Amino acid sequence: MSLTSILNIANSGLQTAQTQLRIVSDNVSNVNTPGYVRKIGDQVSLTSQGVGTGVEVSRVRLATDRFLQAASLSAGAESSRQGVRYELYDRIQSLFGDPGGDTGFFSQIDDIFSAFAVAAEDPVSAPRRQEALFRAQAVFDEASRVSNQIQAVREDADGRIQSAVERANSLLQQIEVLNQDIARAKILNGDASGAETEQGRMVAELSGLMDVQVTSRGVGGVSIRTGAGVMLAGAGAATLEYNRAGTVNAETSFNDIWITEPGGAKRAFADGLVSGEIKGLMELRDVDAPQTAERLAELVSHVADELNRAHNANSAVPAPGSLTGRNVGQTLETAITGFTGETTIAVVNPTTGAMTTEVDIVFSGATLTINGAASTPATFLADLNTQLGGAATASFTDGRLTLTATGANGIAIADSATTPTDKAGRGFSHYFGMNDLISTDRPAFYDQGLTATSLHGFAAGQTLTFRFTAESGMKIRDVKVTVPGPAGTVGELITALNSTGSGVGSYGAFTLGPTGELTFKGYGDPPARMSVLEDTTTQSPSGVSAAELFGFGGVRASRADGFTVRTDIRQSPAKLALAKLNLAAPAGTTALSTGDGRGALGLADAGQTTVRFSAAGDSPGGSLSVSRYASELSGEIGGRAQTARSRQLSAQALATEASSRQANFEGVNLDEELVLMTTYQQAFNASARMIQAAKDMYDMLLGMI
Template identity: 70%
Template sequence: MSVTSILNNANSGLIASQTQLRVVSDNVANVNTPGYVRKIADQVSLSSQGVGSGVEVTRIRLATDRFLQAASLSAGAEAARQGVRYELYDRIQSLFGDPGGTSGFFSQVDSVFSAFASSAEDPTSSPRRQDALFKTQALFDEATRIAKQIQAVREDADGRIQSAVENANNLIQQIEALNVEISRAKVVNADASGAETAQAALIDQLAQVMDLKVTARTIGGVSIRTGSGALLAGEGAATLSYTRAGTVTGETNFNDVWITEPGGTKHSVMDSVTSGEIKGLVELRDVEAPAAAARLAELITHVADELNRAHNANTAMPPPNRLDGRNVGQSLESALAGFTGQTTIAVTNSAGVIQQRVDIVFSGATMTVNGVAADPTTFLATLNAQLGGAATAQFTDGKLSIVASNAANGIAIADDATTPSNKAGRGFSHYFGLNDLISTDRPALYDTGLTLTSPHGFTAGETMTFRFANEAGARIRDIQVAVPAGGTVGDLLNALNDPATGVGAYGKFTLGADGALTFTGLGNPPPKMSVLNDNTSQVPSGVTVTEMFGIGTGVRVSRAEGFSLRTDIRQSPSKLALGQLNLAAAAGTPALSAGDGRGALLLADAGERSANFQGAGDSIGGQISVSRYASELAGDIGGKASAAKNRKDSSEALYSEASARRTSHEGVNLDEELVLMTTYQQAFNASARLIQAAKDMYDTLLGMV
């Protein structure tokens, strides 16, 4: 071996040792730097024609393990998803208060019925009446507050989705810019580890927003795709886009979050991600919060309905001069069809003595009024004739009203004790809401009592638009359905279920025996349906198809915000109906008594009466009492919050473990680095001594010449 070869070998050793020492120094200097990935200098031996010719550092790389990185990124995305879900659902749970406390929402439900029980002990006591009314109004005020705050939580989630999208775009652009920088460094065999470390930190942040698949590129840098394969970075930067909804209500339809790949291909984000912050926010906004709001609305609707059932069976003393019903969302003819049983309308004086009495016997499509035959089309005229001028009944804009002609007289209604009037589980006065205790500004009951042959009252050509989304929340299709020329509910149902012009390709609407309309999606899992808009208007009530039948979660959720104590009763507690009309009272004797507390007991027992709850959220509904439903809802809300916390804790523990293992592999170990530093210092010294020996040899040779 020549002296020149010896010098070249020693020089390559010096350069390699210097490079290794610089790498070790960087590692030691960053031992406590968060996110720093240990550098490794790959060193190989050189040879020429089978003879060793020194060493060389081929590249400086990061001590990454793609399997540990993938596990850490996946665990981080899931931890972010469960974290935001728990954070926001915990806010929803806190709105209801402590289920076992005395001031929580669910305890207020029980306190209302207890207050009416106290009123029964002394029906003439004004303070007890006021206490019952105060607690009743407080309950519905609290339901309104909770319902609005749930929508506020959804609005917060929606705003955070937009922020997450903006953050993701910024991270993707930075990652792609570093891809370019790393590739350039690789071309000239420069040290790109600093850019790679910065890129790895950005990828970790992006993985918190959405789940990722990271692949190393042969030219340097990384290619990043979503879980379903949508390209985010590697061949240019993808762009996420989203426009938030603004003020959120129960009927708000949200926009899609889109990914536009570098090549221009557009995908829904919800088709592409299975975890991460965006996924968790969308799940909370579109699934968990609406489910809680829907169950709240179903509960408070039946609290109102059962109080109204009892109040409509009662009457005040003296009875009110007029009874004004609620908007039943139907024509009078449709509303009357299907009634059975008997009811009595009485006009009494201020002492409770009946001045005029009308007994009505329903028989499905026909009826008798004081023995005079009538049908739904002639009912109103026949009723007014039998009232004999003592009172007048009228039906306007979907509302039935009965007004006593003499301002000193009042109206009282009572069902027959043996065969009470009934349609869809409600008596005559209850069905029309003639003596409701709780009023609402929108349709709240969807068991309409309509049949397939009932006229629907909508104008042909009016349209409604439905949106279908998959299980992940990505839009599948928007479908506009027109009201058909046929005027029956059956015709409307056929138009809705038409596979070509309706929603039949995605599910089916069915009309129950109680007149409730339900939708069942096709497939497993079935698509989710919502209502984009409804331009229909029923004559004479003015309600839409979706309002009348409660189509879509949104219109059902909004019910919780519309209940309040009837204005005249709130202003004058004496109008609270705590007595009952005595149909067996002898002529000329009072049929009403101021001390009658039977109606108060009926109001107190309203919470224990079995009611027909419809499906809402995760509940399938069924026959259950209001108090039992409230207890189950309290348990459901608390259970879900607890489960969300457990999922959060578990995912964070898994993320911590995955991160610890990754850090153990990628992080700096001072002991190892000091050993390497000693090794390369000795290698440097050996190379230097070899150079010195070669120099001495060269000097000796020169001296021999």
Template identity: 65%
Template structure:
């Protein structure tokens, strides 16, 4: 009777389990239950059967594979989604209306203007197309930063979701442990917990271990505890409005034992990882490449414009802020340039031929030094006035005259690859409100102009984005670039343990991080100001995000936009006889220089993961276009592959953990028969008892 009763109870439990499975066959995330049945012995003799436990049909290997695949799918999907938004801002590379097609239109417009140098509408068309190009670049740069801002906002949301999931998982751990103590069925809580873990795995990579008391312990792939010994707490303060210079906060986690550290330590996958990569790597790289392209486009247009002149030439030429003192800026020039004043008929009224030779110079044969340059030049220009204020060189002609500059054809002036007028930006076509060219021409012996004691704070992060250290460096007492580099690279008070700064041949300050992969440097505070220009060290040398921010700051010179006749399409002819016009309105040679500017061999600095290279603007734009499209395609393919792998892993896991109706029906039949057999055994025992009792009567 006892054996039959235990068999009937066991069969009832099995049938209840089968019933639950069948009822939830279409429930998403439901894991099939299994009732483990075992024999029951009393004093060494068989006494029936019992249900040892009811468990979920989980496979830890398939579970791990599914969680890993889910994390990778979350990472790649969000990267593809947001990078596709960046790529879409550039338009179809092959379309006539795309971003890169507008660059070609600029040079085509200048070519047309050069053929008819007196046409106002053609000049205006070239100016408008140039301005439209830089306006479009500013728009794209803003969209890239908006994408970074969106990624930062989604990080805040993801952190909140992680906190909510971890809290629920830990609460279910308590429920499961209680159920195990009292011997009740905990599979409902375990199923709900498994669904939460699946959702959590899409946000960050997790590892699961089973606790002996019931429930699970959840850690990140790097071993940071999330749940199992209490719930961890994530903290993140989003940056708000994002710019290229933004230094983002870290995602911090406080473990149940009170230890607080960055979550990104060892973070390998998940949506959070994808958002961090897009925000801190992919989007800044695109912004950096765009800024470098726009900077060199502006510089090559300015190179041609500074070698040319409007007819009549402007009365005043105002240069750009070179971020140096005049003495430092003049040091290092070679070759010959000539500054002239010209009347409205194009006839030269006065000229000053400047010959640079090493550390010396002459102006119309009169010896000068960088310190006496302005006084000597003003004495030779016959009424014109040159001045240098706040890092800008300006030259003003007498009333009724204009200023025109030309380099010697055989021995042109040069410093850092730019002629005299180009280096000082005296006749720039495209202007910007901040330094955009970081090949300054400075040498180790140059005076940097920063005040001793001013500080610059650097932040170093590892490949995962976790902060390594913040280091404040003060400007040293010595005033040369050599002194500054020695202080910056000091391993004790400087950044020497994390990387090194160096000055290349063009005067560009370059940081090289140590390690494999190297640490990343950013500037979080900059209290330096260069005298007399007023620019910071970050702005002068393009440290950290200053480089990527350049794309949105370019515009065609305001006076040229208002008056197209000030567009420099002619060139000053120094070989004409005295009293003969050196400038002609019909001369389009300067326009032809502008039209060919995209074919010049241009030195591009390292940007966005691409190394420094010398090539034409058109080729760089073409390669950048291909890179943007290629990265978007790669991101999409990775997302597609990761999603397919996740679906396959989930399908295989479901084939083991999910409900199979055929199997459940077989089990139902089996346990119904077992129940009937136990019932018949009870009936037989009852009849036997009745017979025995009847015999005794």
């Protein structure tokens, strides 16, 4: 072996030891750097014609394990998903206050009924009346606040989805740039470990936004796909697009997130998305929050309805001169049809409380009598005015029935004690809302007693556009349904809605229940979610839309912020109806008396009356009292928050364990690095001594010449 060969071998050993020491130095200096992956220099022997010619570092690589990396990315994505769901749902839970405290929302509902029980003890006490009204108004104000804040949380989630999409685009572009840098370094046999470390950090951040699959490219860098296999990076950066909805309410339909692959193909991003922050935000926005809002609306609507049920059975003293009902969303003929039982409309003297005129109405389905005279739903208004004989007048305008007494007299309505009126579970006065305590700006209940032959009141040619979305949040299809003619019956409308060609029949079916409630049940497991994208319908004579009348889409969840104590009663508590009309009072004797508190007891007991709740959120509904429903909802909200917390902790623990195992393999161990440092120092010294020995030999040979 020549001296030149010895020098070359020693020099290669010297350079290799220096490179390895530099790698060790980088590792030690980054021992506490989060996300830093330990570098490894792959050292190989050099040979020429079977003879050793030295040593070199063939490449500097990162100490990665693709299985540990995949497990860590997957666990991190799920942790982000569950973390953001818990964070936002916890905000929703906090809106209701402490369920076991005295100031929480649900305890305030019980306070209403307690206040009316106190008012019954002294029904003429203005302060007690005022306190009961204050308690009632406080609940509906709080319900409105909670409802609006739930939508604010959804709006926040929607905004964060847009921010996450923008961040994902930025990360994908940077990852693709680093792919090029790494590939260039590989071709030139350079050190790409710094770029690979930075790229790994970005991939980890991207996996927190969405679930990704990462594979190494042969030329260096990584290829990234979504869990559904859509290309994100590796052959160019994909681009995500999302336009947030702006102001969000319960009826908002959200836009899709679109992804344009490097090749130009455009797909729905949510299809196949299973974890990550974006998935968690979509689930909170589209599932968790809407379900809670719908349950809240169902509860508040029944609190209002049960107070109105009791108040409509009562009368103020003196009786009011006029009673105006709510908008029933139907013609009077349709609304009157289907009642059974007996009710009495009385004109009452304001001074003596005696009935001066009494009109008895007996319903029997499509037939009825007024003071014994036969009548029909079509002639009901004219026949009623005839029997009132000028003592009062009845009118029906814009879906509202109005009764007005002549002169200074008042109007009171009371059902028969033995055969009370009933249509879909509501009496005559209650159904029309003639003496409601709680008013609302929209239809509050949807079990209206309609049948397939009832006229729906919408003009032929008007349209409803429904949007169907998959469980993932991806839009499936928008379906426009046209109101059919010419008869305009509810049965015809249902047939048009359920058409597989021009309706929603491919995704589910609308059915009319025994109480006249129109409900939709989707096909599949899980079924597609339905919302109303556009509604151009207007009902005559009420002016309400089909979505409002039947409770399509998010309309049901929007009811909670529309209730208030009737303005005239709130301004004058004396108008609060706490007495009951005595139908058995002989002519000329008092039928309404000051100090009668029987009606207040009815209001106090309203929370314990068993009523039918519709399906709302993930609750199937059923028959139970308002107080029981409130208690169950309170427990459910707390339970869901606890479940979300448990899922978040479990996912976080799994992510921590996966990250810890990855760090143990990829991180820097100071003991190992110390051993390597000693080894390479000795190798460096050995190479240096070899060079010195070769020099000495050169000097000796030169001296011999």
